[in-house]
Each structure stands twice: as structure tokens, then as C-alpha cells.
Amino acid sequence: MAANVIISGSQYERRSISSRTKDAPAAKRARGERLGVEPALPREVTRRIVTERAEGRTFQAIADRLMSDGIPTARGKATWYPATVKAVMVSDNAAALRSEVDLSDVRIGKSHRPDPPPTSWLRPPEPQR
Template sequence: MSRRKKQPGNPGVVVAYLRVSTDEQAASGAGIEAQRAAIEAEVARRGWVLHGTFTDAGMSGKSITGRPALAEALGTVESGEAGTLIVAKLDRLSRSLLDFAALMKRAQDGEWNLVALDLGIDLSTPAGEFLASVMASAAQWERRIISQRTKDALAAKRAAGVRLGRPSSLPSATRDRIVARRADGQTLRQIASDLNADGVDTSQGGRAWHASTVRAVLLIEDPSRQVRSNA
């Protein structure tokens, strides 16, 4: 029997999320209270009902994971007990654009509202939806930029002769044998077959060499080497 989908909560019933890091607590004891005051003023202005307030004190905003109060706040809106999660400032929720975009998608899929007062984000309004789509696009751009930078950095390391990945545990004699056999024109399958016939252990201690295993050794020895998997 299929599980019934939870009914979305009343958007006028809200939960507030507050956060300060350890450094912010040390710098100002009014951080939490300032957030609380801004949220309560907005709740009163809109005629909403504040269902509960969840506070993570001394927590970083670099990631949305590892914050018990945030997890509880999200559970409240996702269960339908409340329909809106509100924060005074976007960075109280997350300092990561990628994490925030994921939360917006989660809110849209779960049919609950997300409000950040400082940026005017409110998924229940056309302007809020537009801003959410812009930020999601920016997050996708950031994700692609990070990926490209990682690829460029790895390529630069390879070009400089830096070996990547875990150090090989394969004996140097076995590596030299593979390189020499390849230089003599043997295919990857032929080299693997010879190694298996001689009972040579792989780097993981097994005795099942494959063309792909041989290819991996050759790439470790020379990252710039062009090795076709079926050659």
C-alpha cells in the first residue's frame, strides 16, 4: 500500500531559526536577541502564529549538517506542524549558496515556505520565487566553477609530475615489469594474463589482474600516458 503524502502545514504557522557562531557570541551577546526581535516583529506584522523558536548557539554556518536545532526546525515544517521556516538573515541559515539552493528545492518539493528577512526571500510570493530561481542558477554556476577549478588544478599537478591518489603498494619489480611489457608492445589483456599465470599479487593483495588494473598501474607511473582500455 502506498504511503500517503503528508499534508503541507499552514503557511501562517511559522517556526523561527536563530544561530550564532562561537566568535559571534564572544563579540556580541545581543546576536540571538536581535534576530529574535526582527522575526517577532515580522510575525506580528503579518499576523502569523509563531509555533516555536529553534536556536543553534556556537554553531558555524558553513554547512547545514551537524546543527540539531536546524534539523528540528526542518522536521517541524516537513511534518506539517508548521508551514513556514523564517530566519532574520540568510547567513543564519547557511553561508553556502549550494546548501541554501538545496534547502530552497527541499522547501518547494515539500510545499513549505522559506523566508529570509534580510534579502526579502519568501517562496510564497512571485518575487520570492524569482529570487529563489536566480539563486539556484547562481548555485549551479558555482558548482560548475568549483568542478572546473578542481579539474584545472589536477591537470596542473599532473603536468608538474605530481602523482595523484593513494601511493601504490605494488612492488617496484611488478611495476617495472608492466611498464617493460607495455613498451614491448603487449596489450593490456596480455600483460594481465601473464601476471595471473605467474601468480603475481595485485596492489590489493589479490590475484586477479584485468586490463583495467594494468591500465591503472601504467597511468600511475605516467599520468600523461594515453592508454586505451581495450588495447
């Protein structure tokens, strides 16, 4: 019987800790506070990435241009990767900038696939024998 009381008390405590752990971030969000760390990448660099993507450049092309201009990443590294540029594009920091730039024709994810070739380029089917 004593073990049952201890187990019940442990379950209650586990549930209350879980509840407090879930409620704290929800309360911060409700107050409008930012969760996580502030972005280390300057807003100008983020704006440049969003603008260049809106102009139709690929993530690789944007990364190459940032490296050629000597702009360091948020962690101070010299090498930009397409995945890093994409991460900046989908970040909270870029969300506000995306509304300022017309991205209606631009996909955030994979590059746009070209339209299929016209039917005049296709060979006619070979006759059945």
C-alpha cells in the same frame, strides 16, 4: 516577484558551486599535484609488465607469468586478467616507464594482427561458366 528573486539566487549559487568544483582540480593540476590515489602496485611490477609487453608478450601471457610467479595484483588478489595488465600499461604509473622502454613495435591495445598470407597460398579464382 519574491519567487523570481529566490530562483535567481539559486541559479547564481548553483553556478558558483559548479565553478568552484571545476576550478579546484584544475588548480591542483597546475601545481603539479597528483589527482586520485597513489598506485598500490609496486613500481617493479609495473616495470616488469612494460618490459614484457615491449618484448612482444600478449596481455594474457604476462598475466599468466605474473600468476605463476605468485605476484599479487594491486588489490592483493592472486588472479591477473589481461584487462588488468592492460590497465597497468595505460596507467599514469607506467607512462614514465614507457618512455624508458622501446615500445615502437608494440601496440598497447589489441594484439598485433599478422600480415596476410602470401598470394601463393590463395587459390586462383574459379573460371566463370
